[in-house]
Amino acid sequence: MxxxxxxxxxxxxxxxxxxxxxxxxxxxxxxxxxxxxxxxxxxxxxxxxxxxxxxxxxxxxxxxxxxxxxxxxxxxxxxxxxxxxFKLALFEVQYASKFITLQHRQVLGSLMSLGLKRSKFGDIRFHNDTVHFICATEISEYLSANFKEIGRAKISLKEIDSYQFIPNKEEVQEMVTTVSSLRLDVVGAAIYNLSRQKIQPLITNGHVKVNWKVVDSASFECQDGDTLSIRGYGRSKLTSVEGRTKKDRVRIVVRKQK
Incomplete structure (x- = not known):
């Protein structure tokens, strides 16, 4: 072990x-x-x-x-x-899209409010006014019967085939920079062009995740391969740590959502 x-x-x-x-x-x-x-x-x-x-x-x-x-x-x-x-069910959320705009956190929050675990849901995707999500088939009947609202918006579900599911069109850009250390606040500030004074409250208030888990310590040490996300700022991946420069700074390579 x-x-x-x-x-x-x-x-x-x-x-x-x-x-x-x-x-x-x-x-x-x-x-x-x-x-x-x-x-x-x-x-x-x-x-x-x-x-x-x-x-x-x-x-x-x-x-x-x-x-x-x-x-x-x-x-x-x-x-x-x-x-x-794999027992997977794919759904489209049908709603009055002319009058309502839905966001990822609203859809996920409403699903979770039904008493279901996040681990029962896969990806949730948006394209224009279309919302699709994937779930475990063992909860699909329960969802069809009980998932009727997102916030105050009335919704219904339509099961779809995999070929209809919204494709992933995420664009990323690679950036190379140097940091004084691999502390989370230092790395996050460099990637998202924020001051450490601005990023530290985001971390301590639970708005920052490393590898899909909330990290609330600014001194958390980042590593090769870590995925970082900051609420409102997007996601990035620390693809490699390439040693120290002559000025004793750490050179990192990052792939960042555009």
Missing amino acids: NQIYQHFRHEERQFIDQVVEWKENVLNQYSPKLTDFLDPREQEIVSSVIGEHIDVKVSFSGGVEDTERKRAFLYPDYYQVSEED
């Missing part, structure tokens, strides 16, 4: 232990395991834990090819995986 732990942060150990338990259950019971939706960091951990294991394999699906959030399917090596194994 220590070999696995050393590649990840201490706070990720609980999830690593959960993945190990899933793997052991597949091995011992000779039956597959379907997880809830995982963020990309969790998917990376699952892939690392399962690794090149001879007897247990893993596949991921989020409903369409370019989704961010996906369910993992762990299975014995002899099992033939199909898309049906």
Whole structure:
């Protein structure tokens, strides 16, 4: 286990232990395991834990090819995986789009207000007035019967096929900069062109996430591969840390949402 732990942060150990338990259950019971939706960091951990294991394999699906959030399917090596194994439902939100504008946080907040966990939902996408989302099929009937409002707006759901789902058109730009340290407030300030005085309250108030988890400590140490997001400022990925310059600053390469 220590070999696995050393590649990840201490706070990720609980999830690593959960993945190990899933793997052991597949091995011992000779039956597959379907997880809830995982963020990309969790998917990376699952892939690392399962690794090149001879007897247990893993596949991921989020409903369409370019989704961010996906369910993992762990299975014995002899099992033939199909898309049906992932048990996914895709919906379009129908509403009075001429009079109402919906935002991601409103849609997700209304879904969560039904008493459902975030892990039961995959990607939520917008294009013009169209809103699509993906969920686990085990909650699809409940949603169809109970998801009737977003805020004060009356809505209804229409199930759609995967080819109809809004494609991911996210544009990113690469930037290279230097920072005095890899503290979260320092790195975030450099990426988003903010002062440390401005970014620190965003961090302490829970508006900043690293690898899809809220981090409220400005001194949190960033690493290669970390994904950062600041509410209202977008998302970026620290693709590489390239050592120190002659002036003893750290050179970083970042991919940032346009």
